Amino acid sequence: MQTNPHSKLGKGMMIAGWAIALLILTSIFAKFESSQNNPNQQLEVTQTVNGEVQVHLKRNRYGHYVLTGQINQKDVTFLVDTGATYVSVPEAVAEQLGMIKQGQGYVQTANGTVTVYYSTIRQLTIGDIELYDVPANINPHMDDDEVLLGMSALKHVEFTQRGNTLILKTSS
Incomplete structure (x- = not known):
């Protein structure tokens, strides 16, 4: 059974997209928390x-x-x-x-x-x-x-x- 190389690329892109989204959300939350303290x-x-x-x-x-x-x-x-x-x-x-x-x-x-x-x-x-x-x-x-x-x-x-x-x- 052959695997589709585009399928692996798609999965990799999806994981990278989620990782970037989490980094952005973490950054936004850190700035919000900092502004709440100061x-x-x-x-x-x-x-x-x-x-x-x-x-x-x-x-x-x-x-x-x-x-x-x-x-x-x-x-x-x-x-x-x-x-x-x-x-x-x-x-x-x-x-x-x-x-x-x-x-x-x-x-x-x-x-x-x-x-x-x-x-x-x-x-x-x-x-x-x-x-x-x-x-x-x-x-x-x-x-x-x-x-x-x-x-x-x-x-x-x-x-x-x-x-x-x-x-x-x-x-x-």
Whole structure:
């Protein structure tokens, strides 16, 4: 019994088509999931009549404010944390950013007391808001790549929450 060579080719093409369709669907789902966690990948920035810059952040589906910003002109993902005294950078991210450890200390976290390293962020950018020489810590105990945007940065801006929106504004 002979097999039709066109039949094998047809089966191969069908398998390849399904594989490509699955790859496309996986990519679409990954982008959707990313936008659900960080709805602020493209920041909404406005300016008041007084020249103050405002950055409008949308709350994600978990109730947090996650946004894309920059540390030392490199993109990072921030999680707004008004309970954190300092901007807290995971050690792996700090190494990528070229941050320098300037001494060791201890901080109290939800998981207990942990050792961190003090550092300074030369430039921290949120939309059109730029902050300089922001005290930070490098935390070797943080497993993910989100940087906690703590009060050492947030104290330089006014912030107001209205519904599901957090507005950061440069101080007058």
